[in-house]
Amino acid sequence: MTTELRCPRDETPLQPGREHDIEVDRCPQCGGAWYADEELELLESTVADDHHRAGMVDYAKRPSELKCPACGEPMRAFNYRAYNLELDACSHEHGFWLDKGEADHVRQVMRDRVRGLERAAGAERDWRRTVRGESGIMDQLRNLFRRR
DSSP states (O other): OOOOOBOTTTOOBOEEEEETTEEEEEOTTTOOEEEEHHHHHHHHHTTOOHHHHOSOOEEEEEEEEEEOTTTOOEEEEEEETTSSOEEEEETTSSEEEEOTTHHHHHHHHHHHHHHHHHHHHHHHHHHHHHHTTOOSHHHHHHHHHHTO
């Protein structure tokens, strides 16, 4: 027998739905959604590859006022990827509660993360070129011919 999942905000029975082409359990009353553990990874993967998704997700963990829709135990709140976005997660890893609009915010955080990591990688490449005394393609061509 399956237990009916209820919204941790208002106790409304959750209904199957789709968010960003991912099957989730949604609250028709408040618009929040229950993402099973792997479904948050699926949400992130809609805008970022495995490399960009690596790293810690939950920062500044603290008790949440919400109870897990799956097990009824108190959840923990945390800052998602150290950004100013508070999500709630089941302490027993059943899933994550995202209030209305937070799925879009998760996707924006991931887009920002991808841009930041790519910018850092580009800066590192530029620094290595500077250290080697190469300032651009012309220097690289000159160095190619000097080595011969």
